[in-house]
Amino acid sequence: MALLEINNLSVNYGAIQAVRNLTLEVNQGEVVTLIGxxxxxxxxxxxxxxxxxxxxxxxxxxxxxxxxxxxxxxxxRIGIAQSxxxxxxLARQSIEDNLELGAYLRGNRPEILAxxxxxxxxxxxxxxxxxQLAGTLSGGEQQMLAIAxxxxxxxxxxxxxxxxxxxxxxxxxxxxxxxxxLHTEGMTILLVEQNARLAMQASDRTYVLExxxxxxxxxxxxxxxxxxxxxxYLGG
Amino acid sequence: xxxxxxxxQALVSYSVPAVAARRCYGxxxxxxxxxxxPALEPTLTSTLPAKPIKRKKKVNIGSWIFFAVxxxxxxxxxxxxxxxxxxPSKGTTATSVVLGVLPNVLTQGLILGFVFxxxxxxxxxxxxxxxxxxxxxxxxxxxxxxxxxxxxxxxxNVSMNPYLKLTxxxxxxxIIAGILNVMIExxxxxxxxxxxxxxxxxxxxxxxxxxxxxLLRLFEGIKRGQFNLTYPIPVELTAPLALPExxxxxxxxxxxxxxxxxxxxxxxxxxxxxxxxFTKMGKAIRAVAxxxxxxxxxxxxxxxxxxxxxxxxxxxxxxxxVLYGMQYGTVNAYVGILPGLKAFTAAVxxxxxxxxxxxxxxxxxxxxxxYLGTVPSLLGGLLPTTDIFSPLKLIGAEYKDIGAFMxxxxxxxFKPSGLLGRSTTEKV
Numbered sequence: 281m282a283l284l285e286i287n288n289l290s291v292n293y294g295a296i297q298a299v300r301n302l303t304l305e306v307n308q309g310e311v312v313t314l315i316g317x318x319x320x321x322x323x324x325x326x327x328x329x330x331x332x333x334x335x336x337x338x339x340x341x342x343x344x345x346x347x348x349x350x351x352x353x354x355x356x357r358i359g360i361a362q363s364x365x366x367x368x369x370l371a372r373q374s375i376e377d378n379l380e381l382g383a384y385l386r387g388n389r390p391e392i393l394a395x396x397x398x399x400x401x402x403x404x405x406x407x408x409x410x411x412q413l414a415g416t417l418s419g420g421e422q423q424m425l426a427i428a429x430x431x432x433x434x435x436x437x438x439x440x441x442x443x444x445x446x447x448x449x450x451x452x453x454x455x456x457x458x459x460x461x462l463h464t465e466g467m468t469i470l471l472v473e474q475n476a477r478l479a480m481q482a483s484d485r486t487y488v489l490e491x492x493x494x495x496x497x498x499x500x501x502x503x504x505x506x507x508x509x510x511x512x513y514l515g516g
Numbered sequence: 517x518x519x520x521x522x523x524x525q526a527l528v529s530y531s532v533p534a535v536a537a538r539r540c541y542g543x544x545x546x547x548x549x550x551x552x553x554p555a556l557e558p559t560l561t562s563t564l565p566a567k568p569i570k571r572k573k574k575v576n577i578g579s580w581i582f583f584a585v586x587x588x589x590x591x592x593x594x595x596x597x598x599x600x601x602x603x604p605s606k607g608t609t610a611t612s613v614v615l616g617v618l619p620n621v622l623t624q625g626l627i628l629g630f631v632f633x634x635x636x637x638x639x640x641x642x643x644x645x646x647x648x649x650x651x652x653x654x655x656x657x658x659x660x661x662x663x664x665x666x667x668x669x670x671x672x673n674v675s676m677n678p679y680l681k682l683t684x685x686x687x688x689x690x691i692i693a694g695i696l697n698v699m700i701e702x703x704x705x706x707x708x709x710x711x712x713x714x715x716x717x718x719x720x721x722x723x724x725x726x727x728x729x730x731l732l733r734l735f736e737g738i739k740r741g742q743f744n745l746t747y748p749i750p751v752e753l754t755a756p757l758a759l760p761e762x763x764x765x766x767x768x769x770x771x772x773x774x775x776x777x778x779x780x781x782x783x784x785x786x787x788x789x790x791x792x793x794f795t796k797m798g799k800a801i802r803a804v805a806x807x808x809x810x811x812x813x814x815x816x817x818x819x820x821x822x823x824x825x826x827x828x829x830x831x832x833x834x835x836x837x838v839l840y841g842m843q844y845g846t847v848n849a850y851v852g853i854l855p856g857l858k859a860f861t862a863a864v865x866x867x868x869x870x871x872x873x874x875x876x877x878x879x880x881x882x883x884x885x886x887y888l889g890t891v892p893s894l895l896g897g898l899l900p901t902t903d904i905f906s907p908l909k910l911i912g913a914e915y916k917d918i919g920a921f922m923x924x925x926x927x928x929x930f931k932p933s934g935l936l937g938r939s940t941t942e943k944v
Contacts (some may be wrong), residue, residue, distance in 0.1 A: 332812055356815030368810040370803050377799050384800060385815040433815060 283308045283468055284329070284360075284437055289338035291324050295433065298324040300492040302338070306437065306470050311463045313471040313479040313500065316489035317513050322472040323365050325489070326439045330362045331355045343436065357385050359436035363426040365472075366445060371415025375406050378414050378425055378511075382432030392432070399428040402458075420451035427458060438462070438469045444478065454480050476513065480504045488512045574897070575920070577597035613894055618627060619766040621886050627774055627843060629882020632810075634836040635859030636866070636874035637788065644805040644823045644869045645818075647714070651721040652700050654856020655728035656830050660837025661847040662732055664758035665745045667838075672852050678750035682776065682876035686838050693834025694827045701826040702722055706819070717742020733849035744848050747841045749773065756929065777839050784835060792871060801825055805869070861924040876935060881920055889916035 282305035289435045291299040299321040313324050321342070327333045329340055331352045339348045345354055361382075370378050379399055383392045400407030403424045410415070414425055423443055430438055440459070444452040459482050462469060473479035480486050480500040488496035488503075490512050496503070503509055569809040602829045635657050642650040667685035674681075704724045708717045736745065753773040792798035803811040811818055840855060862881045866873025893912045927934060 309605070330813055332809055348663070352812040353815040353817045354811070364810060364813055368807055368813075370806050372806055373799065373802060380796065381799055381803050381811075381814050381816070384796070429814065479691045 282306060283339040283343060284470065285339075286308065286325070286329070287339045287341070289325065289328060289340065290336045291321070291328050291333055292336045293324075293333075295449055298492055299328070302489070302492075302494055304487055304494070304497075306468060309466050309468055310468045310485065311459065311471060311483040312487065313473055313483035314486050314487045314489055315473055315476045315479055315509075315512075318474070319491075321487040321492040322489055323441055326362060326441050326470070326472055327388065329355075329360060329439060356433055356435075359434075360439065361425075361430035361433045361435035361437075362439040363430040363441060365441040365444065367419070367422045367426040369414040369417070369422045369425050369429070373414060374411050375414055375417070376410045378429050378430050380408075382429035383434075385433060395432055395434070399431065402461075418437065419447050420454065423447060423451075423455055424458070427455075431462075436468060438467055440471045442468060442472055442474060444473065444475045449505055452478065476509060480509075543808070549678070588820070609748065614891060616767055617890055619768045621890050622883060623768050623770065623774075625883030625886030626879060627777055627882070628886055629879035630778060631836055631840050631843065631855065632859045632862045632882050633875045633878025634832050634839070635855060636780055636783060636863040636878045637871065638833045639860050640868055640871060640874040641801075641825050641829045641844040644871075645801065645822050646705065646717075648705065648717050649721065649860065649868075650697075650700075650705075650826075650829070651718070651856075652704070652724040652728060653829065653833055654852035654859075655725050655732070656700070656852075657699050657837045657840070657856055657859075658732055658847070658849060658852030659696055659728065659849050660689040660693040660834030661841045662736060662745065662837070662849070663692050664838030664841050665747055665847055666739075668748050672748045678752040679776075681750060682753065682838075682842070686780070686835055689834040689838050690831040691834075693930075694831035697826040697830025697833065698823055701822065706822075729849055730937060731776070731853070736849060744846050746846050749842055749845075753842070773842050776851065780794055780839065784832060788828070788832070788871070797821075797824065802850065818887040858917075858920045861920050864924060864934055865927050869936025870934065870936045870938075873934055873936035880935075884919055884923060885916045888919040889913045 281354065284304075284306040286302060286304045289299055289302040289304075290297065295378055302321070302325060304314070304325075315326060316322050324333060328335045329342075329347075331350055331354075335348060339346060341347065342355075342358060342360060345358065347358070347360075350358075370381065373381075376396065379396045380392065383395065386392055386441075398424060400410065406425055409421075414422065417425065427438075427440065427443065430440075443455045443459070447455065456478055459469065459471065463482070469483075471479055471483060479502055483500045486496075486498060486500045486503045486509075487494055488509060495512055496506070496508055498506075534671045535839035608777075635653070636654045638649060638656065642648060642653070664685045667688050668681065671681045704720045705717050708720055711717060733743070736742070743926065753771075753776065755772050757770045757772050757775050759768065759770060792802065800811070800816045800823060803814065803816055804818045808818045811821075836855075837847075837852075840851070858881060859878065863874045864877070865881060866875070866877030890913070892915065896910070896912065
C-alpha cells in the first residue's frame with residue numbers, strides 16, 4: 281500500500297477547474313515529482329493534500345487514513361509537511377523562531393532543540409545566522425529554511441513546492457543536493473517543479489500534469505529522454 | 517596621503533558598520549577569496565541603460581493648507597506664549613507659568629498615555645491577525661470600566677486590603693472583558709471571515725459597538741438606576757504619595773493610585789512583550805499575523821490563535837477600563853467612545869499592527885493631549901484682550917480632543933504607516 285494515495289481528485293477555484301480527476305500515489309521512501317507548465321495545477325494538488333484548499337471530488341489517503349476532510353493542522357500532525365511555493369518564511373521572525381514554529385505541534389522541548397541543532401548541521405548557513413530575521417536572508421537561504429522548517433515537524437511525507445523558484449543555478453544545485461541527501465536518508469518526498477530535467481534526475485518516478493490532468497507517468501530515468509515531456513511544456 | 521584620502525579612510529574605518537563589525541570579530545574579517553564559478557550557459561544581460569523613471573511630484577495644495585491650519589493649532593500655544601513673552605511686563609510670568617506646570621503635564625500625560633497605550637494594544641493586536649479594526653474594542657474597555665465599578669462597589673464595605681480590592685477588580689474585569697471580546701469575534705466576525713468586501717466585518721464591528729453601549733446602559737440603568745457611576749475607591753489609594761523632596765520640588769505630585777496605574781501598566785506591557793516574543797504561543801500568534809496559510813501548513817490553528825488574540829486584547833482593554841475609572845473617577849456606558857477613538861489614533865500614530873508602536877503612540881498622544889488641555893488656556897489667560905493674539909485666548913482645555921484627532925489626520929496624510937509601522941506593500 282502506498283503512503284499517499286490520491287484518487288480522482290478535482291479542485292475548483294470558483295468556476296475554474298484547477299485539477300481534474302487526478303490519481304497519483306507516492307510509496308514509502310520514494311521521491312516522486314510532479315511536473316508541468318504554469319497553471320497546470322501542481323501547486324493546487326499539494327495544497328489539497330495539505331488541506332488548505334478543499335477538494336471538490338475525490339479522496340486523499342495517507343498512511344491508510346482518509347485525510348480528505350481533515351483540518352490543516354491535523355494533516356501536519358499525522359506526518360505531512362509542506363515547504364510552500366515562494367518559500368513563505370516568516371519574514372519578521374528569526375531563523376530560530378521559524379524552526380521552532382515548524383515543530384509547533386510537537387511537545388518534547390529537548391527533542392525539538394536537538395532537532396534544531398541537527399538542522400543547523402545540515403544547513404550550516406542557517407546555523408551561522410540563527411538570530412537573523414528570516415526576511416533578510418537570500419532566496420537560497422530562505423528556501424533552505426523553508427525545507428528545514430518543514431522537516432522540523434518530523435514528517436513521514438515531505439511536500440516540496442518549486443524549491444528552485446527564482447534561485448540562481450548554483451543555489452538550485454545546492455537545493456537539489458539537499459533533496460538527494462534526504463532521499464538517501466529515506467525521506468519520502470513529493471516534489472513539484474517547473475525545472476523538469478532537474479526534477480526528473482532527482483526523482484524515482486514522474487507525473488506530468490497538463491491543464492489540470494495527468495497526461496504521462498512513469499520511471500523518471502526513462503522519461504528524461506521522452507520527447508512527449510517536452511511537448512507537455514510547449515503545447516502539442 | 518592627502519587630507520581628502522585621510523578623511524575618506526577615517527570615515528570608512530570609523531563608520532558605524534565598520535565599528536560594529538570590529539566589535540563582533542575583534543578585527544575585520546579577511547576578505548574572502550573569490551569563489552570559482554563553473555561556466556554556465558551564457559546569461560542574457562540587459563543592454564538597456566538604466567533610465568530613471570521621472571515622476572511628477574503631485575502637490576496637493578489642500579493637504580498643505582490643512583497642515584498649516586493644524587500647525588497653527590498645535591504650535592498656537594507657543595505663539596500664544598511668545599505673545600506674552602514679547603510683552604515685557606508679562607514675560608517672566610508666562611515663562612514661569614509654563615515651566616511650573618510642565619513637569620506635572622508630563623506626568624499626567626504619561627498616565628493618560630499608559631491608559632491609551634493599553635487600549636491601543638487591543639486594536640493593534642486584532643488588526644495584526646485579522647486586518648480588522650475592532651471598533652467594538654472601545655466597548656470592551658467600557659465593560660471593563662463598569663465591571664470594575666461593580667467590583668469596587670461590592671467590595672466597598674468589606675474590610676479588606678485596598679490593594680487586594682484593586683487586584684480583584686482588575687482580575688474580574690480582565691476575565692469578563694476578555695471573554696466578551698472572544699464572544700464578539702465568534703459571533704460577529706468569524707461568520708464574516710469569508711466576506712469578499714473588507715467593509716462587511718467593519719460594519720459589523722460598529723454595530724456591535726452600538727449594541728454593547730446600550731446593553732451596558734440598560735444593565736446599569738436597571739441595576740443602579742443612574743447614568744454616571746462614581747468609582748468608590750478606597751481612601752488609601754487616593755492619598756498622595758510621599759515623594760522625595762527633589763521630585764516634589766519640580767512640581768510633580770502623584771497619588772498612590774497614579775503610581776499604581778503606572779506600575780500596573782508597566783507590568784502588563786512587560787508581560788505582553790514576553791508573551792508575544794518569547795513564548796511559543798506568542799510566536800504562533802505572530803506567525804498567523806504574518807501569513808495565515810503558511811501558519812496552517814506548520815500546523816498552527818489560526819482560529820485558535822485569533823481567539824487568543826481577542827482574549828489578550830480584551831483582557832488588556834478591561835484592565836485599562838478599571839485603571840481609567842480609578843484615575844478619572846466617573847464612568848458610564850458611553851465612556852469608551854472617546855478613549856477608544858483616541859487609543860485607535862494612538863495605534864495608527866505608532867503604526868497599526870505594531871505592538872511597540874501602540875505603546876509609543878499612546879504615550880505621545882497622552883502627553884500631547886495633556887499639554888493641549890493645560891498650557892494654552894493658562895497662557896490665553898495671561899493675554900491682554902487688546903492683543904493681536906487675543907483670538908488665541910479662545911483655545912481652552914476643550915481643544916485637547918481636537919489635538920488628538922488632528923494628529924490622526926496629519927499622520928494619515930503624511931505617514932500612513934505610522935511612526936514604527938511598516939509600509940504595507942502587499943506581495944503578490
